[in-house]
Amino acid sequence: MKKIMVAALLTGTAIATPALAQDTTPTFTGPRVEAILGYDHIGAGSDADNQNGRDDQSIDGLLYGVGAGYDINLGSAVVGVEGEITDSTAKSGRFDPTDQFGFGRVKAGRDLYVGARAGFLVNPATLLYVKGGYTNQKLGVLAGNTNQQTDESFKLDGWRVGGGVERAIGTNSFAKVEYRYSKYDSAHIDYMDGATSSEFDIDTDRHQVVASVGYRF
Template identity: 75%
Template sequence: MRKLMVATLLAGATVATPVFAQDVGPTFTGPRVEAILGYDRTGAGSDVDNDNGHDDQKIDGLLYGVGAGYDVNLGSAVVGVEGEYTDSTAKSSRTDFSDQFGFGRVKQGRDLYIGARAGILANPATLVYVKGGYTNTKLDVLAGDTNQETDTAFKLDGWRIGAGVERAINANTFAKIEYRYSKYEDAHINFANGATSDEFGIDTDRHQVVGSVGWRF
């Protein structure tokens, strides 16, 4: 009788194991959304020397926003596409027209990003990845000695690369940390009256260190 009970329990466990496994969905695959928070710094590029002892060499602040993407788990590797909408508290600290950031007295505005990423699974719950894509950001022009926006803005086009680590908390939630570098090389001005300038070349760098918490569907 005892042997019969043991055999019955073992058989039940064999049948139940696949059922339990189905309840835990695969990680790092499918659509995802996330909240983003981190450090943001924009400054002159390597081809620009604006260190005159007066002007702001950089503007930095808090980056915040949302992101979405879609990943495909290939087994030991993951590939995907993603997009972001972020904003920032960074702005020029100078109030004198003679002492300005490279674009004048400005506030970092919204940033749009679309790109792709690829990575390898360091273990079943940890993804190490690199990323790259297109970024378009805005610098809102401020009145010289106030924080009032003038409805004039610089629009900057560039590219972004980065790397990060994502950790699956469970089948649906995840957290990640990453570093991103953006290079802006083209810009135009949107004036308050609705006119737009011709495009002109620039050399502007942006560095970000961000953390994200998200949900995978």
């Protein structure tokens, strides 16, 4: 009887061990949500949006927001779609005209992004990827030399590219670090009375370095 019980326990352990290993193996597939935090830099491009002949005018701040996506594991490669909404603390100084980059005194507002990504698995728990898509940025106009934001804003349209590394933490959670560059080439103004201007050309750059933690369902 003891021999039979020992054999049964050993058999059960042998069966459970591969199953447990399989359950805890990261898949990088399915829907995911994440929290985003990082550094945000918005400034004049090389062709326009500069004042006094300077191309280095910019504002800097803290980026924060949330994102969601869906990935498909193809074996050694992973492809997916994603979107996010973020905000930023970046804004023009009250008395420094060198950080206005052609829009006057502004504060960075919400940013909407939708795009796709593709990458390859360095190992079962680590993904290297690149990404790209559409981005729409809001810049709220500040009143005079105060920190008060008016009801007038700029809406910027552009594209974004980037890349990063994602690391699985257990079966469902993950962390990642990412760099992305955005180029805005057109905009319109939403006026305080509700009117909207025609689209006009701009040349505005955005650099971000962010970290994310999330959960995969």
